[in-house]
Amino acid sequence: MEFGNRDNGDRGTMSQINVTPLVDVMLVLLIIFMVTAPMMQQGVQVNLPKADTKSLAPKEDTLVVSVEQSGKTFINSTEVPGDQLKDKLTTMLAGREKREVFLKADQAVPYGEVVRVMAQIKGAGVERLGMVTESPQRR
Numbered sequence: 001m002e003f004g005n006r007d008n009g010d011r012g013t014m015s016q017i018n019v020t021p022l023v024d025v026m027l028v029l030l031i032i033f034m035v036t037a038p039m040m041q042q043g044v045q046v047n048l049p050k051a052d053t054k055s056l057a058p059k060e061d062t063l064v065v066s067v068e069q070s071g072k073t074f075i076n077s078t079e080v081p082g083d084q085l086k087d088k089l090t091t092m093l094a095g096r097e098k099r100e101v102f103l104k105a106d107q108a109v110p111y112g113e114v115v116r117v118m119a120q121i122k123g124a125g126v127e128r129l130g131m132v133t134e135s136p137q138r139r
Contacts, residue, residue: 063092064132067105067117085117089124100128 065085066074073082080088093099101121105114121129 061096062102063089063100064102064104065089065117065121067103067109067114069106069108071109071113073117082117082120086120086124089121089126093125098128099126100130101126102130102132104132 064076068074071082073080073085075085075088075092089101103114103118103121105117118129
């Protein structure tokens with residue numbers, strides 16, 4: 001019995017792939033991405049540092065901006081009034097080659113307050129802004 005012989009009525013295996021359904025799915029996905037991509041470009045533009053899964057080693061000259069639950073803002077361990085954050089950061093970053101800051105905010109701080117602080121940090125000329133988080137506790 002030969003598979004390629006169609007004279008005797010037996011059907012052989014088909015060696016070609018039907019790509020029409022694949023093309024249909026890809027076109028639908030393309031349209032979805034074209035529609036949703038412009039919606040994703042809102043908010044504060046931040047150049048986040050790329051990091052792997054291990055923790056970054058803290059440097060002595062690293063600037064960390066912290067926002068407490070009460071709304072107080074700190075640069076490293078020095079309290080800074082919220083309206084002076086941009087000016088203080090601009091002064092502190094004036095002589096630095098790497099203009100990067102890490103932001104550490106309490107999880108109870110309202111999102112709007114965090115975005116306001118991020119806007120001030122970015123307005124001070126910071127090129128890289130990293131968000132500090134804690135790893136979840138394993139139970």
